[in-house]
Amino acid sequence: MNTPAIEISDLWFAYSGARVLDQVNLTLPRGDFLAVLGPNGGGKSTLLKLLLGLEKPGGGSLRVLGLPAGQAGGRMGYLPQFTQVSASFPITVLGAVLLGLVRPGLDWFRGAARRKAEREAAMHALSRVGLSGHAHRRLSDLSGGQKQRAFIARAIVSGPELLLLDEPTASVDGRSRQELMALLAELNRDMTIVMVSHDMSTVDGCVKSIACVNRSLHHHLDSRLTPEIFAEATGADFPGGCPVELLAHGRVPHRVVLDHDSPDCCGGRHAHGPSDPGGGGNGADDRGGRSS
Amino acid sequence: MMEALSYDFFRNALMAGLLASVICGVIGSLVVVNRIVFLAGGVAHASYGGVGLAFFLGLPVLPVTAGFSTAAALTMAWVTLSARERADTVIGVLWAAGMALGIILLDLTPGYNSDLMSYLFGSILAVPDSDLWLMVWLCAGVLALVALFSRGLLVMSFDVEFARSRGVPVRFLHFLLMGLTALCVVMVIRVVGLILVMALLTIPPFMAERRARSLPGMMLLAGLFSAVFCVAGLYLSFALDLTSGATIIAVACVGFVLSLAVPVRRVPVQGAGEGPV
Secondary structure, eight states: SSSSSEEEEEEEEEEEOOOOEEEEEEEEETEEEEEEEEETTTSHHHHHHHHTTTOSSEEEEETTTTTTTTSSSGGGEOOOGGSSSSSSSBBHHHHHHHHGGGSSSOOOOOOOOHHHHHHHHHHHHHTTOOOOOOOOOBGGOOOOOHHHHHHHHHHHHTOEEEEEETTTTSSSHHHHHHHHHHHHHHHTSSEEEEEEOOOGOOOOOTEEEEEESSSEEEEESSSSOOHHHHHHHHHHOOOOOOTTHHOOOHHHHHHHOOOSSTTTTTTTTTOOOSSSSSHHHHHHHHHHHHHH | HHHHTSHHHHHHHHHHHHHHHHHHHHHHHHHHHHOOOOHHHHHHHHHHHHHHHHHOOOOOOOHHHHHHHHHHHHHHHHHHSGGGHHHHHHHHHHHHHHHHHHHHHHHHHHHHOHHHHHHHHHHHGGGOHHHHHHHHHHHHHHHHHHHHHHHHHHHHHOHHHHHHTTTOOHHHHHHHHHHHHHHHHHHHHHOOTTTTTHHHHHHHHHHHHHOOOOOHHHHHHHHHHHHHHHHHHHHHHHHTTOHHHHHHHHHHHHHHHHHHHHHHOOOOOOOOOOOOO
16 A cells, blocks of 8 residues: 555657657655646646556656556546536436446446445445435536536545546536535545646645646645746746736635735735745735735 | 228338337437437438449348448548547548449449439338348347447446546447447438438437436437337328328427427426535
């Protein structure tokens, strides 16, 4: 059990000649909750596909749960992007969760005992995500946030050790987003989580480390967003400048700007104590000032 | 209706219509939920090349068309997987090429080609016993394959990306589905003709999709709708002396409009619990 959840060294991957990922190194211990940030086209989704074994690396090594990529399929849970599922598909919530128990290959025959066991596992997964009462509804009747939780139930129904999420909060409203993040934090007690996101507001308390992917990968063993991470995650280069103006629309800056000295500035949301190593503190104040 | 049933040709027509309904319910549902209606249309029209080939070579029409359509379908399946972004264009080309080939081969066939129209618009009133038996076997074969691969087909239809991540052989299932669609199209061409195949393949499943709670339920419901359209259309065409294929489709279209007017009954929400938090 002491093998890391993910071990990547000197990995590269290319689509038709151009390297999308290059010199990627990452060692993710079990129990981590990694947020993968980065600009569109920076290789986030490709990294996820490599982890899932859907794409083969061009070179370098990639081990998932101690196994070569592509061999840990049944021990990984996967939440694809929301938009890929047809809205009108005739299926109940329970039926959709049961599909998470499909076995590799054609899986043509299931005996009565296996059907019963699968049903119980699916009901258990639904209760974990708080949808027990909705098991027999049509999936299309659920709200966006509920659907997303049903898909998380499908991802965890097989009892995975590693959960991979592709933009889990992209299409849900703010309240559902907070509920989803709380649910993920709870699931993180049992499994390692890797969450691809372009939404920096998801990077809150429950995320344990951050990886910025933009062809290369930088792993930050801390979940606080610093100006450097901003720059990497947005793909922009700010030599001595301030990334906040990019993010000044909406609520985002209030949730991510480090602010050690004036807790009232952003409604006191930031819990970092004054003893926090400084350096970024005054800079953050400057940025806050400039963005408003 | 009793009077009509006393004719052999009408009984055969009814049987052909019901067999086509079963197959359209099953395959049409898969076609609709997998969003490959355009591909199915391509297969249907390209299959006309098979009809032309059969006449040109003087071979039985149904087996030759079945073989030709399957080949066309597998080619299209391969194109959609390998040249994804231009797949629709290539399918459009195959669609037209198949039809043109069929017409040219019929031109080159000596003799009077009265059957040309019957394959475009259906010849359900002229289904011989031998074709009926072939349809029974095709139907049984297609149903058996769908049943055998049901779980894979369901997982793929619902969410391809997820299916792939779980090691479900999506490529194989895609080819299988296209092959089954080709066989289905060949059967239904007999009934309503290739121009109208698409209606029977899409209208009943579309009506069923919103009302069903599972994919097998959708198939069953679509088959029932389709059977009702076939029986009612046949009877009307007999009573009013209209072209049978077109009448079946007309009935289906009326059913389609009516189904839009009838609201879908929603299952009452159980339990008010919303969040896990």
